[in-house]
Amino acid sequence: MTLRCAVLDDYQCVALSVADWSSLKDEVEVVTFHEHLATEEERALALADFDIVVTLRERVAFPASLLARLPRLRLLVASGMRNSVIDFDAAKRQGIAVCGTTSSSxxxxxxxxxxxxxxxxxxxxxxxxxxxxxxxxxxxxxxxxxxxxxxxxxxxxxxxxxxxxxxxxxxxxxxxxxxxxxxxxxxxxxxxxxxxxxxxxxxxxxxxxxxxxxxxxxxxxxxxxxxxxxxxxxxxxxxxxxxxxxxxxxxxxxxxxxxxxxxxxxxxxxxxxxxxxxxxxxxTPHLGYVSRANYESYYGQAVENIVAFLAGSPLRRLG
Missing domain, CATH: 3.40.50.720 (NAD(P)-binding Rossmann-like Domain)
Structure with a gap:
């Protein structure tokens, strides 16, 4: 069965072009979201059918209440190696692996x-x-x-x-x-x-x-x-x-x-x-980490994390 991956907050429509996602093409369908999902209700409805979610830093919160409404979710990838808006305990209870990516200052x-x-x-x-x-x-x-x-x-x-x-x-x-x-x-x-x-x-x-x-x-x-x-x-x-x-x-x-x-x-x-x-x-509209080099790193490592997860050995675990 093909897994589904949601890439959130791709405002500039560049997530698929700054990294090579081809290694996933036979196993994962990647869908990018170019508009922000502002409420928990919107996120629950939009992400209910996804197995993997890639989110940028701390733009989208994943509390226990939202994770409980995402029954298919098995991997959550966040850019950066620190995140204060993901409920790691709830993710663990639900069997969701949470991984990060490195970034440059x-x-x-x-x-x-x-x-x-x-x-x-x-x-x-x-x-x-x-x-x-x-x-x-x-x-x-x-x-x-x-x-x-x-x-x-x-x-x-x-x-x-x-x-x-x-x-x-x-x-x-x-x-x-x-x-x-x-x-x-x-x-x-x-x-x-x-x-x-x-x-x-x-x-x-x-x-x-x-x-x-x-x-x-x-x-x-x-x-x-x-x-x-x-x-x-x-x-x-x-x-x-x-x-x-x-x-x-x-x-x-x-x-x-x-x-x-x-x-x-x-x-x-x-x-x-x-x-x-x-x-x-x-x-400015939260441009701190928005640069080509950082996005290449974020999304490139997100792909690596997904490949490793599919192989049973998640990389860069958080929480």
Whole structure:
């Protein structure tokens, strides 16, 4: 019997072209979904007849309630090697193998700097004015050299962002609950004594933390009052680390000079969502890991995982 494989959230319609799926053609029918399945009901109905599901990172939650409605599901492949929205215990009870894929931190590091630079130099409004025949030079860009970059998180991505900041001649300061002085010195940056100190003294703040109980809502209304009116916030990590209502208020009132975000509480972002029209905001549709090299790795390893599963030896098990 031919198995059925669903590939979710293939927004760009590239999943089948960036990897070689031919090794599965005799055993697996692959179906791609180009529109997001927004609700559990939609997912249950759409995926009920699939044996394998390939999902991108943490875009789609697979709680026990959904897994129970997918009686045929035997393999769930998620990009990345960490996932907080899959109920691994429920999957195990149901006999569902959950596997991941490796990924590179290069793409999110590059996007972080694309957003920070675009925000600092007003690239989007200047380009729009130019293309629309408007004013020639509409604002003054913010300098990086000699300014202070604050990093919330100094892990794999944060440390690489730090190196770029140092190359720009910035003073780099970092903080997280677990950051040690030894780790800060290893990367070559300063260590803030507290989150409050970092927010209050930095010109640019970039977030590079995993989402968890200690980081959810880490930056809220109180934190925005600590930041300078000339400072900028960049979030390419997880939306829930920043209180979205507090961020919108800070942008509308001018409490901060601007923000750049790649992540949102609701994804895809609804057409009328206030984040689409907020002032002082540079926003991108969760492009952090969306690069050709990463997609080639994701989908190529997804195929490897499926082949290994069919052979009875699943690769890269999660949970």
């Amino acid at each position: 290069t793409a999110p590091v590059e996007l972080t700097w694309a957003l920070l630079l675009g925000l600092a130099r007003g690239i989007v409004p200047e380009s729009q004015a130019l293309r629309g025949g408007g004013r020639w030079q509409t604002g003054l860009g913010a300098d990086l050299y000699g300014r202070r970059l604050g990093l919330l998180g100094l892990g794999k991505i944060g440390s690489r962002v730090a190196q770029v900041g140092l190359a720009f001649g910035m003073e780099v300061l970092a903080w997280s609950q677990n950051l040690t002085q030894a780790r800060a010195e290893e990367v070559g940056v300063g260590r803030a004594a507290s989150k409050e100190e970092l927010l209050g003294c930095c010109d640019f703040v970039s977030i590079h933390l995993a989402l968890g109980d200690r980081t959810r809502g880490l930056v809220g209304a109180d934190e925005f009052t600590l930041m300078r009116s000339s400072s900028y916030l960049v979030n390419t990590s997880r939306a829930a680390i920043v209180d979205q209502g507090a961020l919108l208020h800070a942008l509308h009132t001018g409490a901060i000079a601007g923000a750049a975000v790649d992540v949102f509480d609701i994804e895809p972002l609804p057409a009328g969502h206030p984040m689409r029209t907020a002032p002082r905001l540079l926003a």
